[in-house]
Amino acid sequence: MLRWVIFVIIYLVLGFYSLQAIKTASRYPWVHYLFILLSLFVIGNFLYQFTGTDGGRVLSRPKSYAFGFLLAMLSFQMITIVFLFGEDIFRLFVGVYQKIFSTQKEFSIPSRRRFLSIIALGIAALPFGALLMGMYKGKYNYKVLKYQLEFDDLPDAFDGYQITQISDVHSGSFDNRSKVTYGIDLINKQQSDVILFTGDMVNNKMEEMLPWRDLFAKLEAKDGVYSVLGNHDYGDYVSWESEALKAQNLQDLKNLQKEMGFDLLLDSHRYLERNGEKIALLGVENWGRGGFKKAGDLEKAKQGVSKDDFKILMSHDPSHWEDVVIQDDYHFHLTLSGHTHGMQFGVEIPGWVKWSPVKWRYKYWAGVYQELGQFINVNRGFGFIGYPGRVGIWPEISVITLKKKGLT
Incomplete structure (x- = not known):
């Protein structure tokens, strides 16, 4: 008081x-x-x-x-x-x-x-x-940001392979169905080979997603829609009458994702194949620095994956990439994260300035970064939470094209 x-x-x-x-x-x-x-x-x-x-x-x-x-x-x-x-x-x-x-x-x-x-x-x-x-207006001002990343060891069949990444839906904050519908249509309009969702589907509870599940079930890509969990998906930020109810909420969210056509990767992997060649897609549960849940098990996700495979990792919090992933001897070519939202506030003029107060907490907070021959894209988020808006840091749909170096 x-x-x-x-x-x-x-x-x-x-x-x-x-x-x-x-x-x-x-x-x-x-x-x-x-x-x-x-x-x-x-x-x-x-x-x-x-x-x-x-x-x-x-x-x-x-x-x-x-x-x-x-x-x-x-x-x-x-x-x-x-x-x-x-x-x-x-x-x-x-x-x-x-x-x-x-x-x-x-x-x-x-x-x-x-x-x-x-x-x-x-x-x-x-x-x-x-x-x-x-x-x-700003919270639904969706932007499609396109990146082209080149790799020496990308399998030839995946030259030009296109990924659409979305992150941080936070469905409990939505309040305009027509705007969200526009955002979903914009994702599908990219006609990517695969759609990858990097966590935080809800703010706290599975039920927040129920009014929007029919829209997100419309997401489609040739090789499917894959997802991982973010820190908000576990229900850690609200009180529960019992641990059993909290566990049931998480299980219901997992089941809901399956019903919507999302293949949820829980410290596991899949192989994407094209013309007899393949790349490994791995996904870990949330792993975050600074008090956030450290549930992700990279070693478990790697089981059955060869060091020589081309690897894409989905991990919600970019601090996992900084603290663990880039030092791992498996060499993850591309990691996809979200979590920061770019703080939903900042100044961005492409090619000139990119600033947000969140940079004082996260070294890698928005866009593509490269360290030790590995890339990460930190998506600015599709939704919003806390402050119900966005200023300068707009909701993002990332479109990433993989290219093989030296291949015309």
Whole structure:
């Protein structure tokens, strides 16, 4: 309870400070009252959603939107305060200087400068508006990102082989069937040889996928649809009445994937064949650094696979690639991961800049990387969780074409 009280006090102080900029910039009282009401509504809705019996752990759509609106308001307040606090230091310095070195007897601080408040509010409105637009439109702004990767030892028959990768569906967050349908159609439109899904089908429970199973069952590729589990698929982030119910939820999710036509790889492998040649497709359960579940067993998945085989590995968390996979003596040519979502927020201008705060936690967080002659593609995710939107880091459908070096 104390942490909520402290949080609300800090929020109100930030809001009061931002209100000073609004009062300086606008002389209309209704503008001031509108900001006060909006601020109170945002914090009130957030508290209502997150102080329930579950402690806010079940990320329902109302909770996600409450968090999103709070995030937008806090961004507005923080940027406004950066300008106002700097000006206040300057105003205080001027007041002290005038008291000491001028003839005036009373200590006074100069008034706020209106033009600076207007600039502060204008700049603060940019992330505020972007976060709101990300909730309205950005979360379904699907992008098809295409990569061509070359390998010396790719079997000739697989030259030009096309893979579509999707990841992090988080079906419990979806709220627009027509937009999700568009995304599914866009995946099928790529007409890839195989579709690979790298985990996190739900936020917490299998039942979240039920309204969407008919759509995802429409995914089709010549060589099939394969999948692995992500950290959210195990039901670890909600309370269960018993371990038996939690285990049943996981089994139901596995069964559901099978019903939809997904071949779920649980520390196992399959061979993809073409014209008498083959490549190995391996999939491990979730293995993540920093408190995430380490269920994946790479050694088990490798059983029956030759070192000489061309190998593609599906592993949800890219930290597995960094900590384990690239050092393995089996040499995994291509690893496909997701998990990071690119934090659903950042700046990307192809060929110029790619930045997100998530880079401070994950070295490999979005796109293709190469280390020790091995590739990884970290998919930015098809869905969203927590903040119900995306800004700058859009939902991704990866299309990867395998090429044999030296083969025309």
